[in-house]
Amino acid sequence: MSEFITINDVGPRDGLQNQSHILTVEQRLQLIAALVAAGIPAIEVGSFVSPKAVPAMAGTDSVFSRLLGSSVVDDSLEKASGRQIEKRLSALVANRKGYELAKATGLRVVNLPIAASNSMNEANIRKTNAQAMVLSLELISAGCSDDVDTVPYIATAWHCPFEGLIDETVVIDMAEQFLSAGASRVVIADTIGAANPAEVSSLFKKLTTEFGDKALGAHFHDTRGFGIANAYAAVETGIRYFDGSIAGLGGCPFAPGATGNVATEDLAVLFSSMGFTTGIDMNQLCVAAELAIELTQTNAGGSSLPWLKRQLDKSFL
Amino acid sequence: MSEFITINDVGPRDGLQNQSHILTVEQRLQLIAALVAAGIPAIEVGSFVSPKAVPAMAGTDSVFSRLLGSSVVDDSLEKASGRQIEKRLSALVANRKGYELAKATGLRVVNLPIAASNSMNEANIRKTNAQAMVLSLELISAGCSDDVDTVPYIATAWHCPFEGLIDETVVIDMAEQFLSAGASRVVIADTIGAANPAEVSSLFKKLTTEFGDKALGAHFHDTRGFGIANAYAAVETGIRYFDGSIAGLGGCPFAPGATGNVATEDLAVLFSSMGFTTGIDMNQLCVAAELAIELTQTNAGGSSLPWLKRQLDKSFL
Numbered sequence: 143m144s145e146f147i148t149i150n151d152v153g154p155r156d157g158l159q160n161q162s163h164i165l166t167v168e169q170r171l172q173l174i175a176a177l178v179a180a181g182i183p184a185i186e187v188g189s190f191v192s193p194k195a196v197p198a199m200a201g202t203d204s205v206f207s208r209l210l211g212s213s214v215v216d217d218s219l220e221k222a223s224g225r226q227i228e229k230r231l232s233a234l235v236a237n238r239k240g241y242e243l244a245k246a247t248g249l250r251v252v253n254l255p256i257a258a259s260n261s262m263n264e265a266n267i268r269k270t271n272a273q274a275m276v277l278s279l280e281l282i283s284a285g286c287s288d289d290v291d292t293v294p295y296i297a298t299a300w301h302c303p304f305e306g307l308i309d310e311t312v313v314i315d316m317a318e319q320f321l322s323a324g325a326s327r328v329v330i331a332d333t334i335g336a337a338n339p340a341e342v343s344s345l346f347k348k349l350t351t352e353f354g355d356k357a358l359g360a361h362f363h364d365t366r367g368f369g370i371a372n373a374y375a376a377v378e379t380g381i382r383y384f385d386g387s388i389a390g391l392g393g394c395p396f397a398p399g400a401t402g403n404v405a406t407e408d409l410a411v412l413f414s415s416m417g418f419t420t421g422i423d424m425n426q427l428c429v430a431a432e433l434a435i436e437l438t439q440t441n442a443g444g445s446s447l448p449w450l451k452r453q454l455d456k457s458f459l
Numbered sequence: 460m461s462e463f464i465t466i467n468d469v470g471p472r473d474g475l476q477n478q479s480h481i482l483t484v485e486q487r488l489q490l491i492a493a494l495v496a497a498g499i500p501a502i503e504v505g506s507f508v509s510p511k512a513v514p515a516m517a518g519t520d521s522v523f524s525r526l527l528g529s530s531v532v533d534d535s536l537e538k539a540s541g542r543q544i545e546k547r548l549s550a551l552v553a554n555r556k557g558y559e560l561a562k563a564t565g566l567r568v569v570n571l572p573i574a575a576s577n578s579m580n581e582a583n584i585r586k587t588n589a590q591a592m593v594l595s596l597e598l599i600s601a602g603c604s605d606d607v608d609t610v611p612y613i614a615t616a617w618h619c620p621f622e623g624l625i626d627e628t629v630v631i632d633m634a635e636q637f638l639s640a641g642a643s644r645v646v647i648a649d650t651i652g653a654a655n656p657a658e659v660s661s662l663f664k665k666l667t668t669e670f671g672d673k674a675l676g677a678h679f680h681d682t683r684g685f686g687i688a689n690a691y692a693a694v695e696t697g698i699r700y701f702d703g704s705i706a707g708l709g710g711c712p713f714a715p716g717a718t719g720n721v722a723t724e725d726l727a728v729l730f731s732s733m734g735f736t737t738g739i740d741m742n743q744l745c746v747a748a749e750l751a752i753e754l755t756q757t758n759a760g761g762s763s764l765p766w767l768k769r770q771l772d773k774s775f776l
Contacts, residue, residue, distance in 0.1 A: 338729065338732040338733050340733050364762055366732065366766050367763040367766075368687060368729065370687065374692065412656075412684075415655040415683065445684025445686075449652075
């Protein structure tokens with residue numbers, strides 16, 4: 143059997159929070175159900191942050207209570223991933239209060255955003271680097287006690303919209319601290335889609351050499367059209383865990399210049415084409431992408447979507 | 460000074476021949492003038508093929524006589540490239556008659572399409588592989604006598620829409636024959652946009668080892684969203700000559716499933732970001748891409764175009 147690459151769909155969180163059209167809880171559940179039906183093994187369902195700052199994520203507690211009450215997804219996600227559903231659905235939390243709210247829903251994976259630069263931390267979570275580091279380490283420690291997986295996201299890991307190029311050693315040092323403290327995985331994020339594949343290759347070579355590929359993940363945006371090239375560069379260094387966003391929905395409301403995340407369908411097509419297993423049903427993935435476009439009323443969609451649509455009536459992959 | 464990568468814009472030929480809206484000779488000249496103004500060092504201006512088969516390319520002789528009469532582009536292309544304009548403008552020819560018509564205009568670079576598979580040659584130029592090979596070698600020989608650079612394009616070099624995966628040795632053998640016969644360069648084309656970056660890397664490593672990077676070029680399509688990833692993979696093997704199409708216009712009327720060429724603006728953004736010199740003015744390139752979209756009445760445009768547009772008022776690169 144060929145090697146497995148995990149795609150974590152962050153569309154229901156990173157995607158939806160950046161759309162002008164705000165979805166209802168029912169619509170969010172509909173989108174998540176479509177992703178589950180497509181066999182996506184990991185999904186970032188929402189965030190526990192201030193609804194004033196991110197209105198699209200209000201009601202994430204209701205989304206989780208419905209999901210973990212299993213009325214929406216039954217056990218297909220569990221079957222697809224071979225792991226408990228609580229371990230495959232995640233939420234982003236930005237502080238202790240968010241962490242507690244998330245934990246109370248019964249979910250068991252939280253993502254912790256922290257930028258590699260001061261300016262971005264201040265813009266994104268209103269903290270200095272040092273304060274953000276203390277908070278992240280505190281939440282990682284809490285996660286260890288509570289049997290909650292914690293996944294720090296090192297945002298703007300290559301380029302900061304305010305400070306420019308980030309020194310690789312800053313990211314490597316942060317990753318080291320997180321993993322030593324007990325983080326399940328560290329995701330390296332090109333939040334504004336500014337890294338080129340040579341830069342991606344360089345940093346991930348150093349990180350995988352230091353920490354092994356199992357401890358790492360990659361998160362790319364398509365701002366300059368480099369998303370798939372960056373994913374390829376990361377795969378070549380051994381990375382096997384990638385964030386994508388269905389239909390390429392996404393961006394970052396607090397990072398100037400950030401546009402859509404790399405599309406889950408583009409990642410799935412790339413990895414399948416390269417002979418990896420993703421567990422994803424391409425026909426159902428296409429259905430999910432079209433639903434995402436319909437619900438958000440955007441013209442989004444990965445570069446491969448027109449091709450995928452033409453395959454809908456064929457048997458392929 | 461950083462290393463130079465040549466982008467050859469094939470939009471006026473490969474792009475326009477696939478649009479439902481057919482441009483007038485004046486409009487084609489307008490588009491070419493915009494590409495020249497953007498500093499594009501090489502342009503495939505049109506083709507000398509049957510106007511019945513490819514109606515959009517009727518009048519290519521008029522386009523060339525206007526261009527080489529220099530009323531449209533004056534000497535800016537010559538200045539930009541440091542070479543005679545006749546050596547920077549090319550045309551596609553599919554047979555001896557086309558070659559003679561092209562030569563008569565005064566141009567000095569012709570591109571010769573030949574597929575790596577029988578079925579594609581029959582669909583594209585109505586010849587078997589053997590017949591196509593004889594014709595190509597005859598035209599390369601004529602080019603040597605006439606001081607006309609000949610550039611064979613090995614089409615569907617990785618995947619054929621009819622026959623599937625192509626054996627790498629077929630392409631290497633063809634390239635060897637062309638270069639031995641005196642071809643100026645061999646361009647390896649993923650005509651239907653089916654090759655993944657690992658396949659691109661594999662074939663180009665073998666080709667560059669055998670023939671050196673100066674004798675080679677790469678031509679990618681974005682069908683599955685792999686265009687930029689494939690360009691990156693090729694750059695990593697040493698390739699420094701790439702076809703792009705302004706605004707990602709393109710496809711192939713005779714290859715089922717082929718969609719837009721990789722966008723010139725995406726290539727330019729990638730190469731600049733990686734520290735290469737392209738000679739291209741990004742602001743003017745953006746103007747050219749918007750003109751291409753306006754003239755063809757399409758929704759085309761590279762993945763990086765929205766980002767490029769936002770840079771228009773800034774000083775960058």
